[in-house]
Amino acid sequence: MADTSPALNEAGKAMIVARGVRKHFGAIHAVDGVDLDIRGGELFGLIGHNGAGKSTLFKMMLGLIPITAGEIRIDGAPVGAGGGSFRAVRRKVGYLPENVVLYDNLTGLETLDFFARLKGVSPADNMRVLERVGLVHAARRRVREYSKGMRQRLGFAQALLGRPRILFLDEPTNGLDPEAIRGFYAILRQLRSEGVTTVITSHILAEIQERVDRLAIMAAGKVQAVGTVAGLRERMDLPLWFDVRVAPADFEAVRAVLGHLPVGAVEAHDDHVAVQCARESKMAVIAALASLDGKVLDLSVREPSLEDVFFGFSD
Amino acid sequence: MEFSQITTIAGKEFWDRIRNRWVLAVALVFTVFALSIAYFGSAQQGAVGFRSIEVTIASLVSLVIYLIPLIALLLGFDAIVGERERGSLDLLLSMPITRFELLLGKYLGLAGALTFSTIAGFGLVGIVLSAQLDLNALFHYFGFMLSSVLLGCAFLSLAVMLSVFASDRTRASGLAIALWFFFVLIFDLLVLGVLVVTGGQWGGEALPYVMLLNPADVFRILNIFTLEDVRTLYGLATVFPATLAQPWLLGLVMAGWIAAPLAIAAWRFRR
Secondary structure (H helix, E strand, O other), rough: OOOHOOHHHHHEEEEEEEEEEEEEEEEEEEEEEEEEEEEEEOEEEEOOOOOOHHHHHHHHOOOOOOOOOOEEEEOOEEOOOHHHHHHHHHHHHEEEEEOOOOOOOHHHHHHHHHHHHHHOOOOHHHHHHHHOOOOOOOOOOEHHHHOOHHHHHHHHHHHHOOOOOOEEOOOOOOOOHHHHHHHHHHHHHHHHHHEEEEEEEEEEEHHHHHHOEEEEEEEEEEEEEOOOHHHHHHHHHEEEEEEEEEEEHHHHHHHHHHOOOOOOEEOOOOOOOEEHHHHHHHHHHHHHHHOOOOOEEEEEEEOOOOOHHHHHHHO | OOHHHHHHHHHHHHHHHHHOOHHHHOOOHHHHHHHHHHHHHHHHHOOOOOOOOOHHHHHHHHHHHHHHHHHHHHOOOOHHHHHHOOOOHHHHOOOOOHHHHHHHHHHHHHHHHHHHHHHHHHHHHHHHHHHHHHHHHHHHHHHHHHHHHHHHHHHHHHHHHHHHOOHHHHHHHHHHHHHHHHHHHHHHHHHHHHHHOOOOOOOOOOOOHHHOOOOOHHHHOOOOOOHHHHHHHHHHHHHOOOOOOHHHHHHHHHHHHHHHHHHHHHHOOOH
16 A cells, blocks of 8 residues: 555655663553654554553653653654754644633633644644544534544544644544544545545554555554564454355365365355365465355355454454 | 744733633722721721722732732642643644743733733722822822732742642642641731740841842832831831832832743743
8 A cells, every 4th residue: 555655655754763662651561662654645544452552652752751762753853852943843733732721711612723833833724634533513602512523533633733744633533423533534534635644543453454555563662563464464364254155055175175285274155154264375266166166155255354464463 | 032932922912811701800809998997997997988098008908918928839830730631732842933932921911901900900099099199199009009010020030940840730739728828817917926936136237138038028019108007017027127118129120020920930940
C-alpha cells in the first residue's frame, strides 16, 4: 500500500526520526530504546496494548515530556530545543490527545477560534474545517451539549487547524460509530494524498490494519517490529488456513487426499474442513484440492490476522 | 515571549468569568456589602446613614480583608491543576505556546476578572457616595479600591502558585483554605502571641517588618488614617511606624507579593 502512494514517492524523506529514545519514570522504563523512521506523507500506525509506551512516545515526540535519553527530530529539528524552532515545529503539528477534553462552556466554533489564535492562523477557515469533520450543524452549540463522538470530531477539527504537515492522533476513533470511523479514515486518506504525515495509535488492530501504510508494534517500551501489514505477516511466516467446503459424504475422501499433503492441523467441522498449511505449501495444496473435482464445493483462504502477528511479536 | 499567546489565554480566562457571571456576582457582593457598611455601619450606635469616610473605609477594610483573599484563592486554585486533572493541559501545551506564557496568561486573565469586579463593585458605591465626599475623602476611597485590587492580585498569585504545586484539585482547594486561615486569621494571632509571651522583649523591633510578610497586613497598613479614633479599628497595624508606612513603599511590597509566588510557580511549572 505504502509504495504505491504518489504522495509518499514524492515526499518520502524522513519526517519523524527517533534514535535510542528512552523515558524512565524512576524504575519504570515506559519507553526503553526506540528507533523509528516515519516518512513524509505516510499514514503510520503505532500499535500496542495499554501501557506499551505508545502515549509516552507520542508525548515525547510532541515535546510535552522531556526525553530521558536519545533524540527525536521532527522535520529535521530536534524536539525539546527552545527558541524559535520550538514554535516553528509546533505550528507544523496537529495533535489529538487520547480522550480529548475541550471546554464545555464554548461553542464548537469558539473552540476552534481559541485554538486557531494560539496556533497563529486565521479563524476564517474554521467553518470549512468544521464542515470537513461534519460538525457545521453544531457549530454554534455549546460543547456541553455534544455527544462523545462529536467531541472527538471537534478535537480532530482542532488538530486540522492551520493545515499541519504532521498529525499525531492518539486513539482517534474512540467513541466514534462505524459510520463515523469510515468517514474519519476517508479524511485521513485525503490528507495523505495532500502529503500530510499522520501517526495514529490504536489498540483496535482490526480497524487499523487495512488502513495504514506501515505500522510499528510496541510492547514493554520497545518497538518489536516495523513494516507493512503484509511484510510483517510474511516475516513472521505464520501458517495460513484453508476452509474447504465438502459434502458430508465426501469427508473421508478429502481427508485421505489431505493426508498425503504437507499440511498441519486438519479440523473437521459441520460442513467444511479447516486445514492449516505453511505459506510455501499454499500452491501445492490448492492444486491438490482442485484435482478433487466435484468433491470440493468451495475453497477459501484465511490469512493470519494482525492480531496473530501482534501476539507473535509482543509475547 | 509572544505577547499574543498571553493575551489569547488571558482573554479566554477573562471572558469565561464574564460569561458564567462570576464577575457580576462578585461585583454585586462588593456593592451590597459596601453600601450596607456605608449606610448601616453605625446602626449599633443608634444612628443610620453615612457617617464619615474614615469609619466607612475602616469597616470596609475589616470586611475586605476576609473576603478578597478568599475570593482570590477560590478563583485561582484550579487554574493549572484543574486543566491537568480534566485532561485539557496536554492539548494546550502542544500548541506553539511556552509554559510561562500559559501561566502568565492564566494569571492575567483571572486578575483582570477580579480587578474588574472589585473596581465595578466598589466604584459604583464610590459614585453613590461621591456627593457626600470631599476631594480628600475621595482620594482615600480611591486608595482603598486600589489596595483592594493589589490584595486580590497578591492572593491570586498565591493561588496560582499552589495550583502549580498541587497534585490534584482536592488538595489544591484544601491548601487554598489553609493559606486563607494562615494569612487572615492565624498570622496576626501568632505575632501578638509572641509579643505577649515575651512581654514585648522579643520581636518588638522587628514587628513592622514581620507584618510585611503578610499581604493582608500590608493591605491594612495601606489604609490606616491618622485619625486617632479610627486607628483602634485597625488592630495590630496601628503599631506600624509612620516612616515605613509610605504608600509607594507598601505598594512595592504588594508588587513583590504578586511577583514572587508567580515566579516560583513559573519555575516549578517549567517541568
